[in-house]
């Protein structure tokens with residue numbers, strides 16, 4: 001199995017993404033680094049520890065605390081309307097008894113990027129605060145990481161938090177811009193792709209029937225679906241964060257194109273918008289702007305829709 005770090009703000013779909021990651025057998029999880037997002041950093045840290053215990057990894061996998069606040073001006077805005085008051089639906093899971101590591105999430109990311117230089121995959125399913133802090137502290141992080149996959153953004157479709165912004169990027173747009181301009185080899189798993197991976201009532205029934213190993217995931221997904229229904233949906237919900245984990249192993253889960261992504265950080269109206277500039281179009285669009293031309297050199301892979309690979313495979 002390949003070394004990976006999951007950087008996450010649990011969060012219901014974050015929790016399911018962790019269990020999915022462990023279940024693939026593809027990965028050696030070196031650390032579970034929490035970040036503020038769906039809830040403030042202290043709460044996502046507690047949830048991450050409790051999940052590590054519930055999934056019986058807390059004796060092997062250290063859980064780290066994320067930065068107390070985003071790089072951006074505003075504090076994290078809670079998404080408890082979707083994830084429940086404490087972030088994990090109606091669960092109240094006991095805390096892990098593992099010691100609290102002294103390293104922060106960003107410090108753990110940096111250490112592991114050195115220990116597994118050229119091998120480490122980093123999967124981020126929350127705001128990009130920790131990854132940005134690691135990069136600001138040591139820009140070499142960008143070239144030591146083998147692969148960086150994150151859930152966030154909306155290249156073509158509307159946002160889910162504002163008309164133009166997806167929640168993770170809106171939560172810390174400055175962090176996202178640091179990351180996406182750093183030269184890190186990124187794959188952006190955005191709403192364009194995750195809205196094509198819907199979890200339906202029949203999937204819930206299958207998860208519930210699968211036995212005790214998936215009982216927690218089934219309870220979490222049930223409350224997530226109820227939240228989507230309360231918000232005017234039809235009882236289906238997108239598998240945002242599990243999809244990012246899937247893409248770490250196989251990009252065929254999405255249809256991706258190469259290009260740069262610039263994050264709007266200055267505007268109140270369009271804060272957190274992710275502007276996708278396809279690699280082959282950048283000269284046409286922005287050739288008269290030296291600063292934008294320079295910025296567009298940092299390219300990665302951007303999901304423009306769901307792919308051919310299926311979760312059932």
Ligand code: BDR
Pocket residue numbers: 011012013014038079082125126151160166167168240241
């Ligand atoms: C993202 O927002 C969070 O609430 C989810 O966990 C996911 O990471 C989707 O926009």
Ligand code: CA
Pocket residue numbers: 008009010011013014037038125126241
């Ligand atoms: Ca998340």
